[in-house]
Amino acid sequence: MDRSIDLREEIERLPLGRQHVLIIAILALATLFDGYDVFVPAYVIPFAMQAWRLLPSQAGLLVSSGLVGFMIGSLANGALADRIGRKPVLVGSLLFAAAGNLATVAWANTYSEFLASRLLTGLGLGMILPVSVALINEVAPRRSANILLGWAMAGWSIGGVVAALTGFALASSHGWRPLFAVGGLAAPLGVVAAFVLPESPRYLAIRGRQGAVRAAVGRLASSEAGRYAQTEFTIAEDTGHRGSYLRLLTPDVRAGTFVVWVCSGLSLFSIFGLSSWTPQLMHQRGSAIGASFALSALLQFAALVGGIGCGWAADRAGRDRTLRVTWTLGAAAVAGLALFGGQVADIVFLSIAGYCVMGAQTVLNNRTAALYDTEIRSTGVGAQLGIGRIGGILGPYVGGWIQQLFPGSTALFVCTACAVGGCALCIRLLDGGGAPVRVSAPE
Numbered sequence: 001m002d003r004s005i006d007l008r009e010e011i012e013r014l015p016l017g018r019q020h021v022l023i024i025a026i027l028a029l030a031t032l033f034d035g036y037d038v039f040v041p042a043y044v045i046p047f048a049m050q051a052w053r054l055l056p057s058q059a060g061l062l063v064s065s066g067l068v069g070f071m072i073g074s075l076a077n078g079a080l081a082d083r084i085g086r087k088p089v090l091v092g093s094l095l096f097a098a099a100g101n102l103a104t105v106a107w108a109n110t111y112s113e114f115l116a117s118r119l120l121t122g123l124g125l126g127m128i129l130p131v132s133v134a135l136i137n138e139v140a141p142r143r144s145a146n147i148l149l150g151w152a153m154a155g156w157s158i159g160g161v162v163a164a165l166t167g168f169a170l171a172s173s174h175g176w177r178p179l180f181a182v183g184g185l186a187a188p189l190g191v192v193a194a195f196v197l198p199e200s201p202r203y204l205a206i207r208g209r210q211g212a213v214r215a216a217v218g219r220l221a222s223s224e225a226g227r228y229a230q231t232e233f234t235i236a237e238d239t240g241h242r243g244s245y246l247r248l249l250t251p252d253v254r255a256g257t258f259v260v261w262v263c264s265g266l267s268l269f270s271i272f273g274l275s276s277w278t279p280q281l282m283h284q285r286g287s288a289i290g291a292s293f294a295l296s297a298l299l300q301f302a303a304l305v306g307g308i309g310c311g312w313a314a315d316r317a318g319r320d321r322t323l324r325v326t327w328t329l330g331a332a333a334v335a336g337l338a339l340f341g342g343q344v345a346d347i348v349f350l351s352i353a354g355y356c357v358m359g360a361q362t363v364l365n366n367r368t369a370a371l372y373d374t375e376i377r378s379t380g381v382g383a384q385l386g387i388g389r390i391g392g393i394l395g396p397y398v399g400g401w402i403q404q405l406f407p408g409s410t411a412l413f414v415c416t417a418c419a420v421g422g423c424a425l426c427i428r429l430l431d432g433g434g435a436p437v438r439v440s441a442p443e
Contacts, residue, residue, distance in 0.1 A: 007205050007233040012141045017222040026197050027132040028155035033186040034128045035159025042276045043167030044176045052111045060400030063276040064393045065115040069122020071389030074382045081378035086135045087199045094190030096124030101183030130382035137369040138200040146366050150311025153362040160300030168293040202374040205235040247376045259429050260368045264388025266419045271358050273395030281409040299354040306359020319367045327424035330356030331417045338413035
């Protein structure tokens with residue numbers, strides 16, 4: 001070989017090109033199905049409560065059952081993606097999730113069957129988000145990683161909007177089954193990803209596959225591809241602990257690991273609690289069923305804008321500062337929902353809550369990825385989202401119990417505001433490693 005190049009520095013140097021756009025587009029579509037499947041059970045609640053005669057706490061399990069599968073899938077992601085690669089895990093996840101959705105349509109005729117089918121679907125879907133976060137952090141320059149992740153994770157929020165619109169268009173006239181048939185469309189995307197999506201060059205490097213690394217970096221470099229024919233890429237990372245959960249608890253990263261786990265749990269508790277119960281709560285506050293679904297779609301649309309906006313802010317002001325500010329504003333907005341009523345107040349505060357509470361989750365995911373080196377990055381993000389899913393599981397279920405104990409929406413919104421405020425306080429414990437990245441222009 002004529003020369004050796006540090007792989008990380010070379011990826012930092014490259015301008016954004018068509019290959020970056022292709023990767024972001026595929027991951028955005030993948031996270032769209034993730035978001036769709038997370039939020040679509042919320043539009044089953046108004047119908048299932050009557051058909052299956054469910055208590056609010058039981059209705060909350062319609063959402064939480066899938067999140068149990070998500071948690072297991074997120075944790076399993078690290079054991080797979082850091083061993084067999086990012087691409088095969090993403091492809092397999094999409095195909096598994098599609099099969100689970102179609103099983104829900106064909107097989108789930110009772111409350112217990114519905115819960116079981118959603119749990120199985122969640123096993124596949126739970127791997128999509130952590131492997132997407134890891135892949136973006138390994139192909140994108142740090143100077144633009146947050147905004148690119150924001151664009152990719154926009155698919156998650158778009159999925160929530162599509163779930164609301166699909167629920168509005170189909171559920172009232174055709175029942176809930178067609179909502180899950182839409183989720184079966186993840187299968188064609190999985191096939192496309194199998195042929196088009198590249199593997200992470202940094203993952204390939206720690207596996208010693210130099211030929212594949214040169215090809216992957218060449219595609220990222222577009223017009224500069226030929227320059228790597230005689231290059232050996234190096235990567236200054238320990239490769240002895242690939243996919244090790246114990247590595248997340250070593251002294252150098254232990255404190256950060258615990259902070260992002262707690263923040264993730266509180267954040268997902270708030271996100272899934274809000275998303276699951278907003279249609280029902282807005283209906284209780286006087287909105288017609290269609291209008292309540294529309295307000296829920298507004299929440300998801302605000303989350304879409306928030307993911308991109310918060311990513312843009314994080315690239316400029318730093319991840320930690322962005323998280324503190326957005327979570328503080330989000331807590332205030334949810335508290336506003338508890339204190340003020342009326343359609344205008346609902347629209348304003350739901351918009352701010354969607355932007356800040358749900359938009360901040362994208363930055364938190366990227367903050368987590370920045371804590372870890374390549375060999376445990378997917379494990380770290382998967383663990384953060386897996387542990388955080390405990391909060392996500394509790395959000396819809398606890399929300400149901402709160403409504404049984406304290407009828408109305410006030411108590412649930414107060415509880416959620418406290419959880420979001422806890423995120424803003426907890427993130428202050430990090431050491432400032434989320435400062436904005438300033439990179440000089442490539443020569």
